[in-house]
Amino acid sequence: MKLRFIACFVFATSALHAAEFRAGAATSNITPELGSSINGGFQDGKAAFIHDELNARCLALDDGKTKLVLVVADSCVIGRGIFDEAKKMVNEATGLPMENMLMSATHSHSCGTAQAVGQSEPSPLYQRFIARRIADGVRRALNNLTPAKIGWGTADVPQHVFNRRWRMKPEGIPATPLGVTTDKVRTNPGINNPNLLEPAGPTDPQVSFISVQSAEGKPIALYANYSLHYVGGVGPGHISADYFGAFAVKIGQLLGAGPEFVGIMSNGTSGDINNIDFRGGQAKEAPYGRIQIVANDVAQAVAAAVKNVKHSDSVPLAVAQKEITLGLRLPTKDEVEKAREVMKQSKLFPRMETMEQVYARETVLLSDFPKEVSAPLQVLKIGDLRVTAIPAETFVEIGLELKKRHTPTFSVSLANAYHGYLPTPEHHRLGGYETWRARSSCLEVDASTKIIAGLEELFEKLK
Template identity: 45%
Template sequence: MPTIRGPSPIHLTGSAPMRHPNPRVPLGLRNTIAILCFVTLFSGGLSAADAPNRLLRAGAHAIDITPTEFPVSSAGSMTHRLADKAHDPLHARCLVLDNGETQIALVTCDSCMIPREVYDAAKELASKATGIPVDHILCSATHTHTAVTAAPTFQSLVQEDYLDFLSQRIAEGITKAQSQLEPARVGTAVGNNPRQVFNRRWFLRPGFPIQDPFDNGTDRVRMNPSANSKSLLQPAGPVDPEIPILAVQAIDGRPIALWANYSLHYVGGVPAKSLSADYFGEFARQFTRLIDGQKTEPAFVAAMTNGTSGNINNINFFEGSERQQPFEQIRLVASDVAGSAHVAYERVEYEDWVPLKIKEAEIELGVRRPDAKELARAEKLIEEAGPGPYTDRRLIYANETLDMAKYPATVQVKLQAIRIGGLGIVSSPCETFVETGLAIKKNSPLKPTFTIELANGYNGYLPTAEQHALGGYETWRAKSSYLAVDSAAKVQETLLSLLDEVAR
């Protein structure tokens, strides 16, 4: 069985790759000839010196990141799970854009969450192979809860020998996408689908107690209460039904890529021993079929990135719903969302050249570490219970408390803002609450703007200060939620500042 290891507060990239891809970067004679022909035919009155700066090129590639050996550790649970097969392939979907002045790469991976060290290694490899600057690459995870465990959370054991494999495959995917650069056009539009997103944090009626694993008794909301229950009062926050899209096509109209964004945590309904890309992978397949893109060469790449979905899921708490067979809810959601994205796609107006800008910043955020009293309580609970693994929530979080005591007082997080014509994209390394995403959209100088979460690292949930005050699962201190209460405000402020810079 492949190597697995337990959680640790400081994560280092593994050293035993599952495969040894050999990233290469040749542009290829065919692409070179095509570019020269395009410049000759379409440069018009531009001088030879100016023509390359007005040429937009794009290339996309979806590279398989499914593990080659089983069983493997499967992420997304409070207890360790092993998967013995993949129901559908996992991919790192890569898009490279080049306007003659700037090159940027966007990557989204079918993974629950990926540590910064893995992304940083992938970016270094890709940059050496392609010349794209490290700070011009945005990598993210979709947040499928049935991918290989890459980051330590709760009692999941990291699949150590997958990490180098993942970094190398991401780099290889970027390299392949760049090698397929060709003259292209881009456009944006915004779709809408309110049917598949629901706030999962609820106020309950008086008389219905809300428990927490620390025995504080101060929570005012419950995450994932029983649907259509008499206990329900109202959701504790909004949703974001928008589906912004970036469409990329060749000069002859052949589709190259679609980058979509939706604030939906994941769908689920996958058997415990299976890996799956969840609705993110199914969206890509369904959208490709909607535009008859199955036989394009190079292959068309559709990607669904995760928006700000830290408090959003697919459960209709208002009315409840029938339990579906495995994978059926994934199919239904993907079909509905792909249909909404396709409506927007039909409205896209393309541009032959757009400005490309990207800015990156690192900020320091505080860490909520346990005090002496909390640590003593956790030590007592674990001592009385004996060694894990644990199924009782009080013990699971007591174990997390012991881990959190080893964390540093602050952490550095990486944030990015990208401009693609009039479109703005920002990144967050967290499971970001929808309130933050809505505020960024409202105040951004670029329209439309969307946030890609779980990008460039993993730093747990990012509730707003107001949501922190309500308590609930997403605020419970653990490796999945440890940033200081003021972190969301700092992230939002920095991202809006970066947007102002790229908009100029």
Template identity: 35%
Template sequence: MFRFCLVTMVTLSSIPLLNSTALADLQVGAAIVNISPNEFPVIVNGNMTASSGQKIKTPVNARAIVISDGTESIAMVVVDSCMIPTMLLDDAKHRAAKRSKLKPDHIMISATHTHTAPSSMGLLGSDVDLAYVPLLREGIVEAIVAAESNLQPARVGWGTAQAPEFTALRRWIRRPDRVDTDPFGNPTIRANMHAGRNPDDVTGESGPEDPQLSLIAFESHAGVPIAVLSNFSMHYFGDSPISADYFGLFANGLQDYIKTKHPDAKNVVAAMSHGCSGDIWRRDYTQTDHSAYSTIESYTEGLLKIATETFDTIEFENADSIAMAESRLHLPYRVPDQQRLEWGQRIVESMEGRMPKTITEVYAREQVLLHELQSTDVVVQAIRIGEIAIATTPNETYALSGLKLKRQSPLEKTMVIELANGADGYIPPPEQHPLGGYNTFAARSAGLEAQAEPKIIAAGMRLLEEVSGKARRPHMQPQGPACTAMLEAAPLGYWRLDEMEAPVARDISGHQRDGIYEPGVVFFLAGPHSSAFTNDMDPNRSAHFAGGRMRSRISGLKDGYSVSMWFWNGMPVEARETAGWLFSRDHAHSITSAGEHLGVAGVGDHQGRLMFQQGTGNEPVFGTTPIERWTWNHLVLVREGSKVRVYLNGNEEAELQSDSLANLAGGVDSIFFGGRSDNDSNWEGRLDEIAIFDRALTADEMKPIAAK
């Protein structure tokens, strides 16, 4: 029934295992089992509606690595499947435990997320292929048992590289005047996959990418490679069924390279696991030329070149111990209200038992199923191999979620594998839910509660602390020279906007004036001048505003103050009267005589230029330089008595100046960034490195903070 790639490497069953305190006692074994179907047609999931495969284009496999330190044993399995349900994986783990020395909670099984593999679970408009499930389950068990039988003394190594040209954001934020309609007939889609195909429709990406390619490699004490576990955040390439997609091509290519370089590594096993890529794909919509790596072969070859170069630099070491921990969380689904449930039931009844054919039918059926399910249990795990860590999520996780775990993990060498130990759908960070889109539509593919992401990430972080015995690292951007200059200028408040989550915008001035993010802000986008504000290795980060604001309070700010900020406009300036307001000082929910507001003008004679509005009834004052869309710019607003000057991009001459006087006697202490006090024409784009001072900055003080 199964086709094995198993020739036993060096089995050392006659050699007693060393105790876990001794060095060089790590043992590793690996194996591959072909899990391709042998009955056709076979159901394929990963599409909105049902489809099937008629033949094998490339084999699909289960690739297993078993590790033992003499006390603990861990299995890691990467399966060429779109997604596999928790119940099926739990069954496979218990079966494997009966045939090995492994415990069920010390087995990690993940899916690669190929969209061209046989279906092992129902999803959207497709059902599980019941004839295939036994073959898949037994293949996973066989791979684990075979890998354990191949245990031999080994060393472990870690390698990483950056591969930004192979991954990009596929979820983009739509303009507020171009909101799209969801499958339930409501205009809720402020962000969606592939909206960036038309630049005129969008204001920017909805989050960061993670371009890190990471490798965990194992070799024998004789220097013969045993296994390599790779990880990369890219959703899938796309192929015709049945196929392992680029994941299988990459793994086979890496194996072939290693065998060529190390002829003794005849049975080396390579696997490509799925990194956090719920909002990631391969096409960069900021670029117009997409010809590079346009085929699955060229894409795989390009990424393999980086991987093989990285593999050749890996230094191996002894690992004296391993550890693994697991947590199971009970989480509710976002079940439909009575009105939506009845809507779904009516449509499902009209289908008379057939499978859905339209998006409306798909989501109608999903409402009925969510109502029946109500809640579920999800599995989160952490693994430690010496000083290397792996965290898992059972979801399609955004790149930002993976970065949260990597950057705060107690161990710097941390890999994050998604769609592991289950398939519980997309878990957007909470701030993404108000923006809507496919990744948030309530269904089994994205049905968990809106707070699922922070709960799952928190569980993963606790487990990383448990297996490492160390505390998490605090998230803090490095302070580059421009950041240092800003602090030396003694601001009243300095917000770097480098947060990974809402609601607090940290003030690092030392004055404890933390700001609050409103809904409609997303996090950790690329900011300006990394070499000036952080360093060349750690990108500067910013927040993207999509209807929300950041607000704070500073009392006693009278008619002598300055504001420094970086801004990036995503809104076409010809789209509305005001492209967007950047800074506002006034009473909340209104425009008063005490207010002062700085923004970018929209359609009209002053299109795309800075504008400053004081009080009520006063005409705005405009700058002279058009602000180019999707570029970083720096401004300093200086109020000195009745005079207001705004400087742009380090120029010594003021971009605009005004002598009009707002009534500042009203004791206004509310300040808003990314929108006006009355929420009119809020900013659509990024802001970063905002500081406010209790005096009019001099030209000499402004120069170092402009970061030119």
């Protein structure tokens, strides 16, 4: 396996001496109650078994002048309201500015519903519970601040990432649930489908990570980032943090860390990436088998890379954030009326049975959406590393472009808000599931172009 490393450098905060660098970490349990909603599919699920606990994993950094917090919560998607409520509670209790906190969801499809997606509806009580528990975790991480050292690096793990959008033979692309017949790609086309031609895009095999140790070299936390949607393969009705949670456990074991160590895996730019080899090169695994394989391989690569990273006890921190306005692709009145008629065909109304009915319901729900939304963009500066936060399921091409322009950097998706899929304009022209209009895919065609431009402004501000 080929490994690549990025070592961090020492920065003095004054001509005489460096300010003391500190770090702290904590976890906060956000597991929902049995019987609650599980989202991540077109039909709602119900929690029947807790396979592994869900957590908000929190890392706090302090260079003596600026404090930053990074949080990753085990959830499919989390809306801005929950994140903002959590940030507000932290701000009121500690004075930490809300813009100094980067909060994201993992995108595990086996977690409690926190945001209305598909036919899953969140419990307001669970939404408030998540906000409170995230805030508690951040405050505990801040309380745990202690003299520390920090470094960052990368490792390549290419064998588990596959582009899920495929160019097909003409007969291999059916009409969409909205009746569109012009798609040029098919998402999740099926293993060994005879109509497969080639993937419609690249992958990003790079695992980026931030390693934090005590002044004596004892592991405190490790924050990783991998562009893999999720793995899945859990039991029916199971609550699980997927490979994100399994990695958090495994990396601590490999680093020889104590029970206070916090392992964290964030979702990179994986809007068009998953763990399925559509050429049929994977053996079938028992439930959780594939999750463990992915988590182990990624953790082993990262643990090996950590050994070659120089940790510094003096690293400057900064943050820049801005709001941008994005338009939405909304249905016409005629499309809404036709959709209402399709919905009436469901024998289980108000629950929809077919994909056509599900997308008809999405059309009707979108008719009440505003024409524009405000999307938060954020860039954290940690020494010469930049961490970007994007509030969407970001396509891998976007993350690769940002890495090409700025080294070292990595992007966290599903961060600080949720605005659905973020394809590039080119992928909008190709069509495919991620572009089909729904609450999970309604941003304007040029949204990614505007987001990259907004992030570039923040990069410039942090120079």
